[in-house]
Amino acid sequence: MEQFNWWVIVPVFAALIALRWRRTSMLTWFAAWWIGMFLVVRYGFTVPVPMSVVKLYMGLVTAALVAYVLTDAGRIREVTEPLAAFMTERRYLPYLAAVALFIPAAVAFGIYRDMTRVPQPPSFARTIHPATPAEPIDVHGTSYDLGTADNPYRELEETDPAAFKARVENGRKIYYENCFYCHGDVMAGDGMFAHALNPIPTNFQDPGTIAMLREAFLFWRIAKGGPGLPAEGGPWASAMPAWENFLSEDEMWNVILFLYEFTGHRPRAVELH
Amino acid sequence: MKRKPGVLLIGLGVLAFVATMIGAFRLAVTFDQRLAFHPPISERGEAEEWTPRQEALEQQRQEEEEAARTKPYEEEEYRAFPKVGSRVAIWVVAQLHLLFAAFVLAVPMFAVVIEWIGIRTGDKRYDALAYEFTKLLSVSFSLTATFGAGLTFMLIALYPKFTNYLMHVFSPTFLPYVLLFFAEAGFLYTYYYGWGKFSPKVHLFLGIMLNVVGTGIMVIANAWLTFMMTPNGVSESGALISTWDAVSNYTWMPINIHRLIANVAYGGSVAAAYAAYQFLQAKNDAERAHYDWMGYIGNFVAICGLLPLPFAGYWLASEIYAFSQTMGLTMMGGAFSWLFIIQAVLIGNLFLFANWYLWLGMGRIQGAERFRAFIWPLLTIITICFAIWATPRSIIATTEEVQAMGGSSHPVLGYLGVMSAKNTAVNILILTTYVSFLLYRRSGKIPTVKWAKTGNLAQAIIFALSAATVIGYGIAGYRVDAATRIGFSRPQVGAVLLAMLLVTVIDVLMLRGAKTTDTRWGKIRPLSQYLLIMLAVTFTWLMGLMGYLRSGLRLHWHVFGVVRDTSPDAFTPTLGFATQVVSVTVLIFFGLIGFVFWLAGLSGKESHAGEEAAAHAAHPSPVGFDPSPAGATPMSSAGGSAPAASAATSSRIETS
Numbered sequence: 058m059e060q061f062n063w064w065v066i067v068p069v070f071a072a073l074i075a076l077r078w079r080r081t082s083m084l085t086w087f088a089a090w091w092i093g094m095f096l097v098v099r100y101g102f103t104v105p106v107p108m109s110v111v112k113l114y115m116g117l118v119t120a121a122l123v124a125y126v127l128t129d130a131g132r133i134r135e136v137t138e139p140l141a142a143f144m145t146e147r148r149y150l151p152y153l154a155a156v157a158l159f160i161p162a163a164v165a166f167g168i169y170r171d172m173t174r175v176p177q178p179p180s181f182a183r184t185i186h187p188a189t190p191a192e193p194i195d196v197h198g199t200s201y202d203l204g205t206a207d208n209p210y211r212e213l214e215e216t217d218p219a220a221f222k223a224r225v226e227n228g229r230k231i232y233y234e235n236c237f238y239c240h241g242d243v244m245a246g247d248g249m250f251a252h253a254l255n256p257i258p259t260n261f262q263d264p265g266t267i268a269m270l271r272e273a274f275l276f277w278r279i280a281k282g283g284p285g286l287p288a289e290g291g292p293w294a295s296a297m298p299a300w301e302n303f304l305s306e307d308e309m310w311n312v313i314l315f316l317y318e319f320t321g322h323r324p325r326a327v328e329l330h
Numbered sequence: 331m332k333r334k335p336g337v338l339l340i341g342l343g344v345l346a347f348v349a350t351m352i353g354a355f356r357l358a359v360t361f362d363q364r365l366a367f368h369p370p371i372s373e374r375g376e377a378e379e380w381t382p383r384q385e386a387l388e389q390q391r392q393e394e395e396e397a398a399r400t401k402p403y404e405e406e407e408y409r410a411f412p413k414v415g416s417r418v419a420i421w422v423v424a425q426l427h428l429l430f431a432a433f434v435l436a437v438p439m440f441a442v443v444i445e446w447i448g449i450r451t452g453d454k455r456y457d458a459l460a461y462e463f464t465k466l467l468s469v470s471f472s473l474t475a476t477f478g479a480g481l482t483f484m485l486i487a488l489y490p491k492f493t494n495y496l497m498h499v500f501s502p503t504f505l506p507y508v509l510l511f512f513a514e515a516g517f518l519y520t521y522y523y524g525w526g527k528f529s530p531k532v533h534l535f536l537g538i539m540l541n542v543v544g545t546g547i548m549v550i551a552n553a554w555l556t557f558m559m560t561p562n563g564v565s566e567s568g569a570l571i572s573t574w575d576a577v578s579n580y581t582w583m584p585i586n587i588h589r590l591i592a593n594v595a596y597g598g599s600v601a602a603a604y605a606a607y608q609f610l611q612a613k614n615d616a617e618r619a620h621y622d623w624m625g626y627i628g629n630f631v632a633i634c635g636l637l638p639l640p641f642a643g644y645w646l647a648s649e650i651y652a653f654s655q656t657m658g659l660t661m662m663g664g665a666f667s668w669l670f671i672i673q674a675v676l677i678g679n680l681f682l683f684a685n686w687y688l689w690l691g692m693g694r695i696q697g698a699e700r701f702r703a704f705i706w707p708l709l710t711i712i713t714i715c716f717a718i719w720a721t722p723r724s725i726i727a728t729t730e731e732v733q734a735m736g737g738s739s740h741p742v743l744g745y746l747g748v749m750s751a752k753n754t755a756v757n758i759l760i761l762t763t764y765v766s767f768l769l770y771r772r773s774g775k776i777p778t779v780k781w782a783k784t785g786n787l788a789q790a791i792i793f794a795l796s797a798a799t800v801i802g803y804g805i806a807g808y809r810v811d812a813a814t815r816i817g818f819s820r821p822q823v824g825a826v827l828l829a830m831l832l833v834t835v836i837d838v839l840m841l842r843g844a845k846t847t848d849t850r851w852g853k854i855r856p857l858s859q860y861l862l863i864m865l866a867v868t869f870t871w872l873m874g875l876m877g878y879l880r881s882g883l884r885l886h887w888h889v890f891g892v893v894r895d896t897s898p899d900a901f902t903p904t905l906g907f908a909t910q911v912v913s914v915t916v917l918i919f920f921g922l923i924g925f926v927f928w929l930a931g932l933s934g935k936e937s938h939a940g941e942e943a944a945a946h947a948a949h950p951s952p953v954g955f956d957p958s959p960a961g962a963t964p965m966s967s968a969g970g971s972a973p974a975a976s977a978a979t980s981s982r983i984e985t986s
């Protein structure tokens with residue numbers, strides 16, 4: 058709940074609801090909803106929503122509002138009549154002039170702001186989960202076909218819970234000896250090195266990471282690390298080490314067991330027909 | 331008699347003109363030769379006066395001749411298409427072929443159903459409507475065949491080696507394909523030209539055979555292209571083991587189903603666009619009424635197809651994942667993940683337009699005012715679901731924004747980017763569209779049964795329960811493994827389908843003997859017609875985009891993992907480039923289909939007005955087609971026997 062800025066969301070909705078009880082023109086209503094939604098999307102979240110998504114959402118909001126107005130001839134009139142009056146009637150002339158001046162001024166200001174902004178490195182849409190190599194990979198002399206490989210110890214969960222537990226415990230040790238500096242002590246991707254890294258370490262609690270992946274995918278990423286990322290996984294600046302240089306195959310499979318055990322996620326099963 | 335000398339004179343005049351020109355030319359040449367400079371010394375023998383340069387030239391000529399004579403024959407692997415390259419050329423032609431083919435396959439499906447309704451109800455207007463739909467077919471059919479032939483020749487010319495390989499695997503399927511195509515032409519033309527000339531049963535049979543044969547053609551062609559994506563039945567080096575295994579590869583059935591349904595939806599929307607085009611040009615109220623009605627039916631067909639599509643799509647996606655994790659990841663998490671954001675926006679638009687059209691349609695019904703109040707909650711739900719469906723998982727963001735988010739997924743919105751959320755959103759979208767449809771159907775009727783209040787309540791409760799089930803599973807999906815999560819989509823879909831079925835049954839019972847008000851066909855704002863056209867354009871664009879996805883997923887392979895693409899075009903086009911190619915293709919398609927519309931409009935112009943007047947005279951109070959919501963039950967893929975049956979019932983009620 059602390060992820061939302063309630064002091065933005067509550068007043069906006071209160072105002073919009075209040076608007077229902079007051080007879081306002083359609084035009085005011087349209088503007089109020091548009092601005093209200095913009096405020097909620099832009100400032101309603103503790104972690105700001107990136108502009109690309111704000112634009113997407115506001116596009117949808119605009120489409121919905123337009124659809125609402127255009128569905129009814131009365132509403133169309135309510136919107137167009139004041140606008141037409143504003144542009145044609147004499148008494149609005151000063152305001153019309155003000156608007157006519159405001160628009161180029163706003164454009165000029167926008168340009169000024171763009172030109173004086175502190176330059177930012179270009180953004181790069183990194184593919185978080187690039188496709189695994191189609192050819193089998195080689196780790197410590199064993200060849201793994203990532204399409205079919207699975208965690209060799211996963212079955213212990215049912216056949217021998219005690220042995221499974223031992224392996225998870227081993228994984229815990231490995232994790233806190235090697236991984237938590239980056240991936241964090243509760244696997245939220247916020248270890249003490251995390252702030253210095255770009256891309257930042259993966260947050261395993263997030264349902265969009267290991268919960269969607271097969272164990273073989275994790276094994277590949279852990280063994281080959283950032284250096285093993287394929288072309289589409291660019292900009293290849295990942296600090297994730299290639300753990301095959303430090304850990305045995307067994308240890309890597311064990312730490313994978315621990316990642317799932319700790320987060321409560323389940324790996325994607327190997328689907329074979 | 332009088333005109334003869336005139337023609338003769340003109341002929342003579344032309345001859346005289348030609349003769350004069352030739353004479354003048356000869357004269358000019360002769361003078362030129364006379365006046366030209368002639369060297370004073372007599373000519374010498376050729377052989378002795380050769381300069382070394384001339385000798386060298388002669389030698390070179392001989393060598394070239396020799397080389398040409400003894401040139402060894404080499405099999406070419408690729409040939410280049412000028413300017414745009416082979417890949418784009420094949421792409422555009424294949425896509426155009428597919429767009430026309432989809433249309434030609436889809437229209438007979440609903441034309442036959444409508445014809446059947448006409449026979450069942452004895453209402454001539456259905457027959458006229460089915461005929462009008464069919465009129466769009468014959469030119470489109472020729473265009474389909476033209477593009478098909480173009481595609482084949484271009485494949486042979488530009489990708490000879492690969493085409494040869496496909497022949498190696500699929501040669502046994504070619505003859506049946508050709509035969510089916512032949513049969514398709516036969517059935518199509520007898521169906522079209524034999525309209526009203528056969529007994530209704532025979533004619534209906536022709537229509538059904540047209541559909542059977544058409545589906546057969548599509549299924550065979552699907553085998554070729556799905557084999558390229560998920561090959562089966564061949565050895566590691568590509569040698570054929572079993573043609574049947576190659577045909578029945580992983581994605582064959584899912585694509586068959588997905589395309590079949592998508593074609594219906596697409597065909598309905600293009601036919602609706604035709605109606606809209608005619609509506610906007612209509613000269614009188616009778617024409618407007620007719621085309622409004624036609625557009626409504628086209629849109630109804632499109633919605634029926636649209637509702638089950640997401641399920642078919644997910645099935646296809648999960649088969650791709652099961653075939654190859656690499657390909658699945660390329661699709662959903664990798665290079666193509668951004669394409670799905672565009673797909674989501676397009677599909678969201680489809681739902682929005684379809685609903686909006688229904689709301690506008692309430693304008694033609696007296697007494698629909700009481701449902702106006704429902705529009706804004708429905709719109710709100712659609713907007714929210716649309717937003718969820720379009721929320722990207724990994725967001726395009728500046729470095730600052732990424733640092734603030736702590737990764738490329740937003741801590742809150744990240745939850746909306748995963749499959750649980752998307753599935754839930756799309757199920758709710760379907761349910762909402764269905765409610766819109768139900769309201770539309772209701773707007774002209776006032777139930778007279780005693781239990782109407784209870785019935786309404788029951789319907790509301792069923793919808794609420796179904797929505798709660800969908801949302802409940804959606805939330806639970808965050809805490810289970812991927813396989814279970816994918817499994818959850820089944821109860822979600824089940825809840826939606828069950829709700830639609832139960833509500834429909836209640837609705838049909840409740841509206842027995844209901845008081846009805848007039849549906850004033852043609853009394854609809856022109857805006858609605860533009861929506862129909864936008865719907866068709868969006869569908870077409872979506873098809874093109876998804877075609878790019880299917881073929882782009884193979885990356886640098888002709889046949890994934892078996893035959894490598896070694897041509898200069900072996901790259902995967904970027905999304906931006908692909909959207910440009912798709913847009914150009916869509917423009918060409920609409921140029922051509924506009925021509926088809928224009929032709930279809932020409933052929934029936936005069937005779938049509940008479941027919942229309944007759945139909946209206948026969949029905950002084952227009953009853954209006956009233957497809958029962960049973961028709962919207964998505965999985966009744968059998969071909970809409972439900973709407974037919976209930977439309978029959980409701981007209982019987984209304985006329986009694």
Ligand code: HEM
Nearest residue numbers: 432589592593639640643644646647677873876877879880
């Ligand atoms: C409401 C949801 C959907 C709609 C309206 C829709 C619509 C369409 C349409 C119109 C086509 C072109 C059909 C044709 O070639 O004749 C298509 C093809 C395709 N769709 Fe969907 N689709 C939906 C969901 C999905 C989903 C969820 C997926 C999977 C991730 C998917 C994957 C594909 C693929 C791979 C193709 C390419 C098939 C081809 O043309 O060869 N679709 N879709």
